[in-house]
Amino acid sequence: MTRLQVGLMDMVLAGRPGVDSLTRANYLAAVANRVDSFWIPDHINSLFPTALWQPKYAGAARIVPTADAYLEPWTMLGHLAARNRIGRLKLGVSVTDTGRRNPAVTAQAAATVHLLTKGRAILGIGTGEREANEPYGVPWDRPVARFEEAMATIRALWNSGGELVNRDSEFFPLRNAVFDLPSYRGRWPEIWIAAHGPRMLRAAGRYADGLFPAFPHSPQEYAQRLDVVRCAASDAGRDPMAITPAMWMIVVTGRTAGEVDDALDSELIRAGGLLASDERYARHGAQHPLGEGFAGAQDILPQAWDEQTALSYIKGVPPGLLREMMLCGTPDEVLEQAAVWRDHGVRHLVVVNGSLLQRNFGKGIASMVPFTKVLRSLRRL
Template sequence: MLAIAAGCDSLWMPDHLIAAFPDSIWQSKYVGGARLADKANAFYEPWTVLGYLAARNRVARKRLGVAVTDAGRRNPAVTAQAAASLHLLSRGRAILGIGPGEREGNEPYGVDWSKPVARFVEAVATIRFLWDSDGEPVSRDSEYFPLHDAVFDVPPYKGTRPEIWIGAHGPRMLRATGQYGDAWFPAFPQLPTEYAEKLDLVRSAASDAGRDPSAVLPAAYFWMLVGRSPAEVDELMGAVVPRAMSLAAPAGMWKRHGVEHPLGPTFSGLQDLLPQTIDEETALAYAKLVPPSLLREVFVVGTPDEILEQMAERRDHGVRYAVAMNLSPMHPSLRTGLGASVPFLRVLRGLRRL
């Protein structure tokens, strides 16, 4: 309902089995929302939910996407089938957001976590290959996903397949985005100047692949902490869960703010984080180490006007499509957290005017 009220044109679901913060601190004494949802890791399967939304969402006609699905845990043929099916059921509104995944969604479940980027590249190439096969048996050599007389016969919707939005951050992933992606869709915050530099790399890779660089949409996924007043914003920045979520930032980002990452000076961040292994006492100790300046880099933080000013800067550095996640319900007060939907609505409406 919030997305409809704000005039947003898309709805997104994450593809996670485990949250990006230690579930040991998902307690009502730290976050008010725990009174309504007592399990931090109870994630619904995204393609199932999006299929439900496709059936319920005919009036609003929002686009439906996964931000982003895991190329390691899911066989690409199954992902191709899920996305193509949703595209038909939603009458052409599906978006396949996809990335290499994280250790937390693979290793604990017995999925090989070695060479995630190489697996990702082969997964996306396989999806494109199956979509283009026209229902004929096809074969393809691959170290990870070889095809042997494989058949993919789910038809396109009016000649179209879902757009592929790639959650890329490192050099190899950026090159893959230029080669295969319809949009660049980094799912972790970065400085506006860094975004502009990486966008140039995506566009160069697209050009090298013989594609129109302007055909790759510059998008991004933003974690937001929004308050109705500066005092409320300060309360959010002091909340335990957002501070613990900063463990997902790589060690280099922590170092930029004068602090060594608690998990080591070379820790890669979200991709290798195993938050379910961090107990309450340790999580609280780690949270205390987070400087306010780091929080303001990990999240987009402020009152609605302040957040829109920050998003305008990101627009000026190339972002053309923003997907926003409201983390303000992580406030210690349930009432304040729920009330944050009002200023977040202002942000969503303001984004449409940027």
């Protein structure tokens, strides 16, 4: 069986003492632990309630003043590539969206990083979430249709060979458009698509080099969705087995079961349960605190909640839901859970240390020891 590849994600938040200190430390940790890829998100604001980003709820607030201070991802990847000459990690965005960014600009940014890194860029892309679009005047209607047109636009520009491109599109028409950046040795950045629903999965089959979902679902559902992607790829005349089956997951770990339980009881980590859909809540015999039919991470808008409102919502998160959404437990338990995902098709697992969001700052920092053990051991699965 092919070795499981491992990626590390950094939250790319402006911290202390330097704005990039935490990201640089994580990058160096990725190199030291010999992971395969390093990822940063594309957000303007957080998916977590801003009102709860206080030291009494999240110890990390002592060194990260705000959870909404996201650094711009393509600028940051270029900075990392220029400043860090050690390591040959693939560098990816997890993920950019096709509403807030014009696809021609995304095509240019990804191709630039690919050239600067000598072929190590990965364009993670999806529809995005309401929180990064609607508050900034970007329409959130028909996100999948917009995504499909964006993907067709990016491919058309990359494949144009510098010739003028004309393409009719409801969202992104091209009129004598020029794209003359070269590929790196004949290869464009890999495109990994954050696909979840049926239409997005079919689009992944047509356009993706990697399937890269994140929203909560089971290993069995992942295997079923991967089959849909591969069938769509085959129908489009593409090699279905050339698509990398990847997955993004939060890890909450500790040295003992008690430490893990304490972390999962922390307000910010419990708030992560609000990113699941009401359908997922129903499987736990509960209704989503944000109402029947709530779609989860794609529709959450938590910035305007006050502290008491946010606390009232997280009280309705079933404990079992958190364990279902994340890789939780001691390092050995996390590895057992990761092996199940591997057995259902995942070949590249990208993880982030969610334990750092717990209430106790000291325990959050101490979680780096078991998390590092997880990171090193995943490569041996």
